[in-house]
Amino acid sequence: MNINKLHQKLKEINTIVDQQQYQEENIGVLSGLSGITLFQFYYAKFLDKDITDTGYKLIENCIQKINEGYNYGTYCSGISGMGWVLNHLEQNDFIEIDIDNLCLDLDNYLYQLMIDDLQKGNYDFLHGGLGYAFYFLSRYENTKSDSARKNYQTYLLSFIHLIRNKSEDYKNTLRWISEIGLEHKEKVYNLGLSHGMSSIVGILTKLSRHEDFEKTSKKMLQGTISYILQYENPNKEDATLFPNIIYENGSYEYKSRLAWCYGDLGIGIRLWHASKVLQDESLQNTAITIMEHAAQRTNNKQNMVKDAGICHGSFGNAQIFLRMFKETNNDIFKNACEFWIEDGLNKATHIDGYAGYKQWKGPDEWKKEISLLEGIAGIGLTLIDYLADFETSWDECLMIS
Secondary structure, three states: OOHHHHHHHHHHHHHHHHHHHHHOOOEOOOOEHHHHHHHHHHHHHHOOOOOOHHHHHHHHHHHHHHHOOOOOOOOOOOHHHHHHHHHHHHHOOOOOOOHHHHHHHHHHHHHHHHHHHHHOOOOOOOOOHHHHHHHHHHHHHHOOOHHHHHHHHHHHHHHHHHHHHOOEEEOOEEEOOEEEOOOOOEEEEEOOOOOOHHHHHHHHHHHOOOOOOHHHHHHHHHHHHHHHHOOOOOOOOOOOOOOOEEEOOOOOOOOOOOOOOOOHHHHHHHHHHHHHHHOOHHHHHHHHHHHHHHHOOOOHHHHOOOOOOOOOOHHHHHHHHHHHHHHHOOHHHHHHHHHHHHHHHHOOOOOOOEOOEOEEEEOOEEEOOOOOOOOHHHHHHHHHHHHOOOOOOHHHHHOOO
């Protein structure tokens, strides 16, 4: 691995981020200004420098947008995602901010949005009810106010109650139905981390660590995992071990690219973390087997990876394998991480891209992106994580840690 090349790419990314950051109209963590702020603060720490005014200005810009009427609430693009970032920065000593006072006026509004989404069956992590709960849990864990903590506890108990009511009991397991498709919406059982049941496993795992939520959350967690595992491919010679979705008629196929958003990696990383909370050695071994299988998918035709971004590209794969290496000290995951970083560097081929990068949008469409999820801010954060001599936890925003 050419370390100098990684440092140079980081410098390129930082330059473009400084120049292009205000293109982002939204304020969320995965697709918005606050996610870009994460890169800026972590890069400053990586360089052992005081953060420039840019990071603080972006935070001020987010708050100003809200004061001027911005009301989009989702985790991916909106206010709850920004709230998660502020909580993370304050918790990790990047900034000093009275976040309890700042979030107080927004929380009831976000709570109502969460309730509305869950009642409609929209549990989506990025764009629905689960994203709000993820933000509330971060605040529950970090608030210095006893009254605020009690409010967050109430919000999260409501989430647990509603999401349980929307679940289906199926052959001694739990599952949730959702919609896919922008125009012709279709009902499916979605296993993915970005929009499906792996994210439910993620939030239930995190809730199960707390006495206030442990009893109900653990039972639901076990039921959800049981549903997912019944679709594990018995043929380990196949490239894919899990389907992306199961249709209402029960049909599915084992065909998925290697990516954060859908497929084996997202399922595997969440089963790994769940196994630790449940103290389930068998589940832990299953998770490692899934991840080791995924590490072997280095053939481009087989893994179907076309771009470099976090969502469904090389650096998302690198970040997940890096996290698994830190968790297990297994060299298979270290080697897989380095393979995907090298692969990502080799994808910086777009002369008119950002630091050489564009996101693949479809057969004939490539687009320049700056965001954490789909653009160069996320690529930069992964490079920082690989190179840094300090522990990072920014990837919790993606349910990787």
